[in-house]
Every structure is written in structure tokens, then in C-alpha cells.
Amino acid sequence: MSDNLLMAAYASRLGDNALVLGQRMIELVAASPELEEELANANFSLDYIGQARMFYTYAGECEGVGRDEDDFAFLRPEHEYRNLLLVEQPNGHFGDSTVRQVLFECWYLHLLEALTRCSDEGISEIAARAIKEVRYHLRHSSQWLLRLGDGTEESHRRAQQSLDNLWKFTGEMFSPDDLDDEMRAVFNGPHLEIIEAQWREDVRAIVEQATLKMPDDQWMASGGKQGRHTEHLGYLLAEMQHLQRTYPGATW
């Protein structure tokens, strides 16, 4: 793979994580338990979609065949999406969404920090911009996990259950595939084993402060990075892409 195509594939994968998570969060608009949370969620999902736009635009530039952000978002089928399985998981109850955000954002923050040190200026600039937002998101989501875990007996029980249920989707964040390896070799990209250690430390601190228990090591689901998804992604894309699929080229 040429360096440009390598970067295009890597940037579009980052865009997939940001877009799928942003779209999931948008499903919660008008469903939050209170106004403050409503605004926080809507604003954060906008941040993720903004990041996706930057990653896709950059992927299109690197690829050089004229695809733009909308082509990446609206005209690719499920198996071409390379996001983590974790971000496509349904919102479930508030504990499920909160745990998903914490697990992802702890990883994403370290990944972005590593990307600011990679040798590709385009990706490191987007990462530097996104870090400021994700740091803020994580502060918010982890505070909610503290409240849920250290809240009532019921909220504690359900937060623990969410943590146990979603844990199996965290493995693929740290198992490098060919693209991760090449990204590291060519562009001094993120070292996923180092990020795993940092992630564990951060997640453990939040989980323990929330009086929850770290799940045991277990079988891990994988496949998102290769385009093999859980059944949930197809429904999400069907809703998100429906307009462009039905009326190709439609604009405002």
C-alpha cells in the first residue's frame, strides 16, 4: 500500500469511530433525563461529527480520487465501515451509554495524544484539535459513572452490569492489525500496547472511585476494524444513509 493510501485508510477508520459514535449519541437527542444533560449530549455528538468530517475530508485528500466527506459517510456499505464494535453498541439505558463513552473516550484520548506525535502533519493537526474536546467529554462521562456507581443500590447494580456487558468490546482497541502496524512503522503511529496500559490505569481509577469492580479477563469480540460488525451497525447506517441512498446527490 502506498503511504497515501495507508493514511487514507487510517484516517477514514478514525472518521468511522467518530461518526458512528456521534450518530449513536444523536439518537439520544430529546431523550435525556434533564436539560443540562440534553445539551451536553447534543454538543458532544456535534464534536464527534465535526471530527469525523475532518478525518474523512483528509482521507479523501490522501486517497486522491475525488471522494469527499459525504461520500465516506453516506455511500459506503456496512462492511466498509471500520469502526470499533464498542461505538456501534446501542444506547441501552443511561448506564450503558455512559459506560460506553467512558471506555471509548479513555482509549481515544490516549490514541489522539499518540497521533499528535506521529510524523504526518495532517493527522496530527486534527488530533490536536480533537483532544481538547475529548478531554472535556471524558471528564463529563466519567463524572456520570461516578454518580451512577456510587449512587443508589439500583444505579450501582445497573452500572456494574453495563460495565460487564460492554467489556468484551474493549479488546479490539488494543489488538493491532496490519493497518495499525503499518501506521506505526511508516508514520510513527500509536503503540497500542502502551495505550492499553494507560487505558487500564485510567479506567481502573474511575471504576474504583465509582465503587464498581473491574470485570475479569474474558473472551473478547473483534472484527470491527476488518468490517465485520455486530448486527447493530446496519440499522444505524440504514437510518443515517437513507436520504442519500434514496435521493442520490440531494442537497439542502
Place this chain on the structure above:
Amino acid sequence: MVETTFKSEQIFEWLSEVADPEIPVLTITDLGIVRDIDCSDGVTVSLTPTYSGCPATEVIEASVVAALEEQGVSDIRIRRVLSPPWTTDWISQEGRDKLRIYGIAPPERREGPIACPRCESGQTERVSEFGSTACKAAYRCRDCLEPFEYFKCL
């Protein structure tokens, strides 16, 4: 066709009339998002978006083009500059004063209470960390009892 060259000081002056669509009391030069003006080949304006997902980004770019076209500039390019990322530190002193007069407490780096933009009291409380736009939080003054918005530090 008449070729006209423009001076960047002149372009900057015209851009200092372009209002931010979400906080119209501020111009884009008050916000500090105009990073560079290059008049060597047509006019290239470098803009740094405030937030990744800021819905105003496109509107601002379109307003810049419209404002310059109105002044007779025809060859206009907009360049988006991500690095270094925008920070509230780039809001000018004039911008901060305008915010306060408008009723929005400007961003503060220092720790401590946020002063009420109306009565200057430090006896204020945060009502909601998230407000009408991504960049603002909702506050209330315990002295004059007025609600106000605070431009969050970024």
C-alpha cells in the same frame, strides 16, 4: 478585465465587520479566528474553526466571501487552518468588553468566581455547565438575581 490588488490591512478591516452568527455582538476578528490574509495571488483568508463540530464554521466562511465580494474582491479563497487549535485566549480585549456589555461573562483563565456581567458581583453560581451553544454555560447572579451566560474557557 481589471486586475486589482488589495492590501491585507484593508481586507482585515473589512473582515472586522463580519459578525459571528452565534454571538453577533462579536466579529470574527474579535474572536481571533482570522489567522492570516494573503493578497499575493487573489485573496486567501486563513480561518481557524472554534470547535470541530461548530455549525457556524460554514456560515462564517460564506459570510467572509460575501463581505469581500461586496467590496469588489472576486478571487477569494478560504483556507481552514487547524493548527494551532483555536483557544479562547485569542479573543481580543475589545471582544471581551463587548461580550460583557452584551451580558455574557468572558472566559477566565484564573480560578475563582465568575463575575456577573451586569452588576460585577462575584456572588454567582453555575446553573448548568452546558448552555445554548457548545461554548457557553448558564450562570445566575445571587446579588442582582439575573441569569447570564459564561463563555467557557477552551
